[in-house]
Amino acid sequence: MSFALTSFKKDIARWRQDYMATLIWLAIPLLTGGLITTLMGSDVKPHGTLLLVDEDQTFLSELIVGAYSAGELGELISVEKTDFDAGFQRVNDGEASGLLVIPEGFAQAFLESEPVTLTLRTNPSQTILPGIITNVTEILLDAGFYAHQLFGDEIEIITSMTDDPSDAQVAAIAVAIQNKMESVAPKLFPPVIEIEIIEPPAQEPRPPLALLFMPGIILMAVVFSANGLAGDFWREREQGTLRRLVFTSARMGEFLVGKALAAAVIIGFVGGFTLVLGFLYHGISFAKLPSSLVWIALSGIALFAWFGALQMLFSNQKTASIISMMLVFPLLMAGGSFFPLAILPGWIAAIGRIAPNGFMAHNLTLEITAPGPWSISLLSWFTLIVAAAIGLSICAWRLRAGFART
Amino acid sequence: MPQSDTVLFTTMLTVKELSKNYGDFVAVDRISFSADKGSVFGLLGPNGAGKSTAINCIAGLLKPTSGHATVAGHDVVSDGKAARRNLGVVPQELALYEDLPAIENLRYWGKAYGLGGQALEDRVTQVLEYIGLNDRAKDMPKEFSGGMKRRLNFGCGIVHKPPVILLDEPTVGVDPQSRARLFDMVEAERDAGACIVYTTHYMEEAERLCDSLAIIDHGKLIAQGSVDELRAKLGARDVLQLSGHFPVEPTKQAISALIERGNADLEFLAQEEDSITLTLSNASQHLPAIFEAVSGTGGSVSETSLRSPNLETLFLLLTGTELRE
Numbered sequence: 001m002s003f004a005l006t007s008f009k010k011d012i013a014r015w016r017q018d019y020m021a022t023l024i025w026l027a028i029p030l031l032t033g034g035l036i037t038t039l040m041g042s043d044v045k046p047h048g049t050l051l052l053v054d055e056d057q058t059f060l061s062e063l064i065v066g067a068y069s070a071g072e073l074g075e076l077i078s079v080e081k082t083d084f085d086a087g088f089q090r091v092n093d094g095e096a097s098g099l100l101v102i103p104e105g106f107a108q109a110f111l112e113s114e115p116v117t118l119t120l121r122t123n124p125s126q127t128i129l130p131g132i133i134t135n136v137t138e139i140l141l142d143a144g145f146y147a148h149q150l151f152g153d154e155i156e157i158i159t160s161m162t163d164d165p166s167d168a169q170v171a172a173i174a175v176a177i178q179n180k181m182e183s184v185a186p187k188l189f190p191p192v193i194e195i196e197i198i199e200p201p202a203q204e205p206r207p208p209l210a211l212l213f214m215p216g217i218i219l220m221a222v223v224f225s226a227n228g229l230a231g232d233f234w235r236e237r238e239q240g241t242l243r244r245l246v247f248t249s250a251r252m253g254e255f256l257v258g259k260a261l262a263a264a265v266i267i268g269f270v271g272g273f274t275l276v277l278g279f280l281y282h283g284i285s286f287a288k289l290p291s292s293l294v295w296i297a298l299s300g301i302a303l304f305a306w307f308g309a310l311q312m313l314f315s316n317q318k319t320a321s322i323i324s325m326m327l328v329f330p331l332l333m334a335g336g337s338f339f340p341l342a343i344l345p346g347w348i349a350a351i352g353r354i355a356p357n358g359f360m361a362h363n364l365t366l367e368i369t370a371p372g373p374w375s376i377s378l379l380s381w382f383t384l385i386v387a388a389a390i391g392l393s394i395c396a397w398r399l400r401a402g403f404a405r406t
Numbered sequence: 407m408p409q410s411d412t413v414l415f416t417t418m419l420t421v422k423e424l425s426k427n428y429g430d431f432v433a434v435d436r437i438s439f440s441a442d443k444g445s446v447f448g449l450l451g452p453n454g455a456g457k458s459t460a461i462n463c464i465a466g467l468l469k470p471t472s473g474h475a476t477v478a479g480h481d482v483v484s485d486g487k488a489a490r491r492n493l494g495v496v497p498q499e500l501a502l503y504e505d506l507p508a509i510e511n512l513r514y515w516g517k518a519y520g521l522g523g524q525a526l527e528d529r530v531t532q533v534l535e536y537i538g539l540n541d542r543a544k545d546m547p548k549e550f551s552g553g554m555k556r557r558l559n560f561g562c563g564i565v566h567k568p569p570v571i572l573l574d575e576p577t578v579g580v581d582p583q584s585r586a587r588l589f590d591m592v593e594a595e596r597d598a599g600a601c602i603v604y605t606t607h608y609m610e611e612a613e614r615l616c617d618s619l620a621i622i623d624h625g626k627l628i629a630q631g632s633v634d635e636l637r638a639k640l641g642a643r644d645v646l647q648l649s650g651h652f653p654v655e656p657t658k659q660a661i662s663a664l665i666e667r668g669n670a671d672l673e674f675l676a677q678e679e680d681s682i683t684l685t686l687s688n689a690s691q692h693l694p695a696i697f698e699a700v701s702g703t704g705g706s707v708s709e710t711s712l713r714s715p716n717l718e719t720l721f722l723l724l725t726g727t728e729l730r731e
Contacts, residue, residue, distance in 0.1 A: 002517070002522070003517060003518065006514060006518070010503070010506060010510070010514050013510060014503060014506055017505045017506075017546070018505065239500070239501065239502065239504060240499050240500060240501030240502070241503055243467065243497065243501060244495070244497060244562070245518060246465075246466065247465050247466065247467065247490060247493070247495040247497075248490060248515070248518040248519050249487050249488075249490045249491045249518070249519055249520055250517075250519070250520075405467050405468070
């Protein structure tokens with residue numbers, strides 16, 4: 001097997017010259033993975049700023065300001081008081097989600113049931129936060145309307161007073177409000193509608209979505225590099241070295257073994273790099289790294305062998321390359337590189353797991369989400385080894401049957 | 407150590423009744439020849455004559471349809487591995503790893519032939535010096551000139567010091583300087599005792615390098631022997647080429663009439679409307695009669711060329727066509 005080692009070293013040395021290809025094999029999955037992780041794996045909640053121009057400066061206008069800052073709404077929206085010109089400029093510059101103008105005389109108009117206009121200008125480049133601000137404003141206005149309907153008499157008494165109310169007047173208004181509250185309380189607390197909360201059946205906790213994307217992303221790097229490396233059969237043929245090899249006393253089988261081992265190392269490097277990044281990001285135990293790496297390298301050999309066998313079936317390098325690339329993207333789609341199989345409907349996931357890279361990604365998912373290392377079943381290991389062996393046998397047959405001789 | 411066998415006999419390559427068919431097309435038709443240790447055997451013929459097919463059958467790339475070939479006593483089909491160990495092939499097209507340093511190319515091909523350890527290192531150093539790439543050993547062939555690549559291609563074919571070397575049109579597309587260097591290397595290998603089979607369609611190369619040769623056309627050997635033996639087939643006749651305008655049939659008849667009138671060794675080599683090529687003894691003395699015969703047919707001569715016979719003339723005589731077609 002000494003020539004296998006020679007063949008291996010030769011391919012590793014050649015690969016080291018072609019670092020651009022490796023960068024491309026890494027860049028596409030890392031870029032995709034980075035985008036997906038940013039979108040799916042982030043805990044950052046949206047947060048916006050509501051600029052408020054309070055030209056009324058009354059108790060009621062302060063109440064509105066307080067309403068935006070209260071409770072969970074306060075976690076989403078910060079309220080900043082400003083003057084109209086500065087606020088208008090900031091909203092136009094996209095620095096705030098909205099600008100609410102409470103005009104002078106707002107409280108008076110509200111108490112006397114006169115028309116009044118609240119102006120809300122929202123940032124068109126945002127969708128969610130301005131929507132929330134609009135809804136909250138409408139709710140506040142509705143609440144004001146119902147408060148007016150319910151306590152209209154009391155409000156009228158208060159507004160008609162010219163002097164400070166006496167204790168008796170305050171007590172009378174308070175009692176009246178209390179009586180009304182008691183009369184509506186049975187309808188509001190608890191609500192008339194009874195809600196029965198039915199707990200859904202307990203489910204096993206699913207790993208974070210970004211983690212489920214990781215195996216598909218890694219397999220994307222493996223598929224790209226395996227396909228690229230499989231093209232080397234054609235490159236060797238075009239530069240005459242395969243033909244020259246036939247003139248020598250070296251065995252074609254050893255040449256192929258060396259090439260497959262080199263592919264395993266290169267794919268192991270590319271896949272391993274993405275794997276380590278994923279382990280670090282998701283905090284996966286590094287005890288699972290060796291098993292995951294071996295699985296990736298073996299997957300790489302199998303994919304390299306099958307891509308190689310496929311490419312050697314065609315009559316010229318260009319056709320082989322185009323057909324092979326055309327196969328890559330449907331494979332990635334089916335195999336869960338763009339949508340993890342775990343989140344797809346059962347029947348689609350079942351189809352995906354039949355795809356070679358889907359099978360590999362599914363087992364890698366099992367490995368990295370299992371409690372301990374070496375969790376992939378023996379049957380899966382066996383299946384992968386057999387697939388790699390069959391692919392390499394077809395490559396050997398094709399090389400001997402004429403591919404290397406022409 | 408190179409794994410070539412210790413050779414005690416002088417005939418290193420034997421080809422007997424070798425044929426290669428592709429369906430109904432006969433690419434090589436029952437050719438036989440042999441080549442000795444310390445000699446250069448030329449296989450000459452125009453492009454498409456069957457030279458490369460014959461070489462590929464000997465090298466084990468193609469399986470002969472019939473017949474057989476032996477290299478250092480080993481049959482190329484039944485004992486292929488041993489035959490290949492004794493054979494170095496320098497293919498017509500470059501066969502190098504462009505992205506592997508020159509020295510690594512030599513190491514790789516040396517190992518492919520079973521060399522290893524210090525023997526390989528010594529031989530690689532020797533070959534690098536021999537092909538003049540010592541100072542470029544660590545450079546990639548993709549940075550080399552065409553001539554340097556050719557030399558490295560040659561080096562990769564002989565790195566295991568084979569007793570039999572097949573050179574398939576090694577000078578195609580090579581500049582004159584590199585060609586001269588390749589000739590020197592071929593002669594050095596021959597002087598070192600190698601049996602070299604050299605295919606070419608350049609007669610001047612064959613005349614310079616080959617001790618013996620065979621001419622192949624349409625898959626058949628049409629002449630074989632040493633260069634002197636083949637030249638002798640033409641005798642001491644000159645080759646006369648006339649350019650101008652020559653009506654085909656009348657010219658043919660006029661020349662035939664000249665032959666009948668006592669110019670027995672006058673022979674037509676080739677005729678076209680704008681040229682005729684003849685061979686005859688003492689051509690200068692017969693020029694007036696030939697011009698007269700040509701003008702009698704309504705033809706005209708614009709240019710006359712007289713030269714001594716060479717292998718190209720022989721090829722023309724044997725096949726009626728120019729070699730470089």
